[in-house]
Amino acid sequence: MKKPVLVIMAAGMGSRYGGLKQIDPVGPNGQIILDYSIYDAHRAGFERVVFIIRPELRDAFEQAIGRKARSFMQVDYAYQTLDSLPEGLRAPEGREKPLGTAHAVWCARGLTEGCPIAVINADDFYGADAFRKVYDYLSAAEDDEKYRYCMVGYRVENTLTENGTVSRGVCTADENGLLDSIVERTAICRAADGTIGYAADGDEPAGIIAEGTPVSMNLWGFTPSFLPVLDDGLRRFFAEKLPQNPMKGEYYLPFAVDELILAGRATARVLTTQARWFGVTYREDKPVVCAAIAEMTARGEYPAQL
Template identity: 50%
Template sequence: MKDTTLVIMAAGIGSRFGGGIKQLEPMGPNGEIIMDYSIHDAVEAGFNKVVFVIRKDLEETFKEVIGNRIATKVNVEYVFQEIDNLPEGFGVPEGRKKPWGTGQAILACKGVVNEPFMVINADDYYGKEGFVKIHEYLTDGHKTDVEYDMCMAGFILGNTLSDNGAVTRGVCVVDDNEHLIGVNETSGIVKTADGAAYEKDGKLVPIDPKSHVSMNMWGFTPEFLDVLDAGFREFLGGLKEGDIKSEYLLPSIVDSMIKDGRAAVTVLESNDKWFGVTYKEDKPTVVASIRKLIDEGKYPESLY
């Protein structure tokens, strides 16, 4: 069986979730967190290693809450995203408080991940379909004539909205061959009686609820880590004096590679309902959603 790795980005603290560590918030009936269900689905789909991207200061807490029990089921490794983990010749600008975004998070895997890998957020529930489709894609070999062959799960916008406030989604532009052309980052998307809309100039603009959106569920080959390494240096070298907020982000990196003709990204449609904890008020909905999935027989009462 071909080795494949699940990379989970778990280095952030959710300020909109009351300042707590939302990635470690119990959601299942026996204290399971969202990551438990994602890892269960990934292993079921065929992934045989899990790499957690975390902050170094969370390591012991993280292992106590999830890492140690996961390590009894699958090979587990840890990498660390830190603000000062920078290439030689670069320093942290005065006043910067946060690390450098999802691109830096995945770059932390260089030297640890040497096989095709999938990337997800720690605090998102994705459903089973995306894991199965991305694993199949990663193990089927190169499918396009470009240098970098990638894939992503394309979720249906209407399946990703929150009842508790507006969300930002990367709305995908897809060609007739199911290849990604670009991602339009759209903020302020809310549910409406007709489906969905976003705010622009004080007005609500309708948006097709059947649109594909990116939820940071990607499939990459290990060579992509070399691209991230070179690109991070270029990103840091291009920062203007006083810029303490710019981030090195996966969607922007992939978008640039598509436009340069270096990458092709196949969009794999997932019809599963996404849910997560964008807002503290989302927790009861997530708990109820997991309960429903268990009652439907999609998960056992206890994962362990």
């Protein structure tokens, strides 16, 4: 069995933040969030990383992190472009926005064939515990009558920002710790009365999310079966969903996994963590992230120079 590969999604436009947030320094010596993710992943056992980026960002990424990561991990680049699609598919005329996180992972298929993969966002700080859990799971996971995937579930209260709202995949798990369903909720924030709520969506009213509820931060673990299955999922997305919103519709990883679970073809074990998520969703988040990393560095959890 091949060793797990870390796949990092970094092709997003960063529109809410207003710039290329993936290479913005947050550490005491100019480290970026990706430095900490790769450091934690390497400590957990990962020896190879694939960055999914836009082609025009390659030089910036190589300068910011690729050349450093090469000293202890194999580094490869996959490119998410609108013309990288299963045979016979074509992006809508005039489309500029990327086609979503599931499409991004599909774009790495040539570099990860036959390998278990862990997938993360470039601009989220996940914590060492999450990488250990997903690596250990993938090192032993095997498909049987179903595809056996996993995700790391964060307590919803550990994933909020004080500077705006966030969107999260809110999860429910069965008595065996397997993902039952995942529902994307938008405009999540803590209200003045202390409750955590989400916005109305179409005909669905606004609601409350109980503290302790696991949410997805797009840290997934997949056996080698996943990328071939994504090929079929992309075709269904293009046929059924994309025509409803051709300029902005996206094929998200949680949707792809949920579809397989509901069809009885896959399971996803929820690996729970008490870790606090940190991310730079808004520019005002950066000082909070910098302070948190400085504190962890002072406690000895990370060296001042990674």
